[in-house]
Amino acid sequence: MIFQKSSPKQYEEEQILAPVSPNTSQDNVETIVGPSVNVEGDFASEGNIIVKGSVAGSVHTSRHLVVEMGARIMANVRAGSAQIAGEVRGNMKIKESLELQSTARVLGDIEAKTLVIEAGALLLGKVTMPGLEENKPKTTRGFSKKSEEIAVMAE
Amino acid sequence: MYVYIYDNFLRHKKYESIVKSIEVRLTDYGIAGKILRLNNYTDAKPMIDDEIRRGAKTVVIVGNDVTLGNVLSRSATCDCVFAFLPVGTDNTIADVLGIPVGIEACDVLSRRRKERLDVGWMNNRYFISQLHVLPAKVEVIYDERFKAYANDKMEVVVCNLQPFYWQKDKKSQERLVVHPQDGKLEAFLRPLTKASWWGYKYESPSIFPFEEMEIVGKEPFTVEADGKISKEIKVKIKLAHGKIEMIVGRNRRF
Numbered sequence: 001m002i003f004q005k006s007s008p009k010q011y012e013e014e015q016i017l018a019p020v021s022p023n024t025s026q027d028n029v030e031t032i033v034g035p036s037v038n039v040e041g042d043f044a045s046e047g048n049i050i051v052k053g054s055v056a057g058s059v060h061t062s063r064h065l066v067v068e069m070g071a072r073i074m075a076n077v078r079a080g081s082a083q084i085a086g087e088v089r090g091n092m093k094i095k096e097s098l099e100l101q102s103t104a105r106v107l108g109d110i111e112a113k114t115l116v117i118e119a120g121a122l123l124l125g126k127v128t129m130p131g132l133e134e135n136k137p138k139t140t141r142g143f144s145k146k147s148e149e150i151a152v153m154a155e
Numbered sequence: 156m157y158v159y160i161y162d163n164f165l166r167h168k169k170y171e172s173i174v175k176s177i178e179v180r181l182t183d184y185g186i187a188g189k190i191l192r193l194n195n196y197t198d199a200k201p202m203i204d205d206e207i208r209r210g211a212k213t214v215v216i217v218g219n220d221v222t223l224g225n226v227l228s229r230s231a232t233c234d235c236v237f238a239f240l241p242v243g244t245d246n247t248i249a250d251v252l253g254i255p256v257g258i259e260a261c262d263v264l265s266r267r268r269k270e271r272l273d274v275g276w277m278n279n280r281y282f283i284s285q286l287h288v289l290p291a292k293v294e295v296i297y298d299e300r301f302k303a304y305a306n307d308k309m310e311v312v313v314c315n316l317q318p319f320y321w322q323k324d325k326k327s328q329e330r331l332v333v334h335p336q337d338g339k340l341e342a343f344l345r346p347l348t349k350a351s352w353w354g355y356k357y358e359s360p361s362i363f364p365f366e367e368m369e370i371v372g373k374e375p376f377t378v379e380a381d382g383k384i385s386k387e388i389k390v391k392i393k394l395a396h397g398k399i400e401m402i403v404g405r406n407r408r409f
Binding site for chain 1: 300301302303304305306309344345346348358359360361362363364
């Protein structure tokens, strides 16, 4: 019996017990500009972008952009959403939310739907929120309504 | 009709039993066929062309990643269905294709689930697994829109089917892996920086998915694609969509 060939059941058991390769979460490949890599030109990607090095020219993605601490972007940026912890010299046009972390340094104009600025972040430039511009004539009414509501709440 | 191409290493005694059991399983399924053996100086392309002329419809490659790369890179233009029976060690592509290593691969072969796969095209030849540029001062131009470069030497790995494995540093036990997607090639750039008085250390890699790129160097640099090594000064890499038809498993990664 010792020399009997292994049955298919044993094969199945071995397959189940086989170790799963680590880091399966890293399967989603996204564009990563690593540290000490420089990118020049129209840098565009369909997926998420993570910048750890430096980029000059322009950056465009319809999805999420992450600029890590120590990274430098000297370009105009267009992205779906962004999280900045490094340095950006250029105008940023973000469709959804922009988050400036405490280590962020931004020199340029910002256009974003939602803006989150953490204490310690440095910003030099004009901030525009497109939703407010469109409803400019209505804002006075809206504002008065809101103020009425606040007054009611206070009572 | 099935034709089986065995790699030379399968002659070794330690593979005798597994090869025998695979042959028995194939006979049970009624898909056994002619067996050809690769030698060091055999070109797979004329061999497969000959067999197609004799009526072969499916060419099954038996071996590991190196065998698959060697055969498919030369015979990607052949008009037949390819299949793969992974045997032994160094089988990372099998996992991507959803084919289990060893005798269970026969079950996948018998099911004949066919898919068209993309192949990488470099200067004047195809590559299946990986293209590797050894550390050199090179510049990478993507889709003629932007270029990436490092301050010093840089290693470039372009993955088609073979996943890319790397370690953060020599001491680190953790082995990181990125599985390639279908429909794109993935380029991994690893710049080297001076470690101390002598020696270099690798930085963490940059990843760029692309369809077309150029690697340009001021001096000739070494390129290795599917085991073939050459010196180049400019390499143009493209993706050839749906070039080969291959039998794949249900658990494939694309």
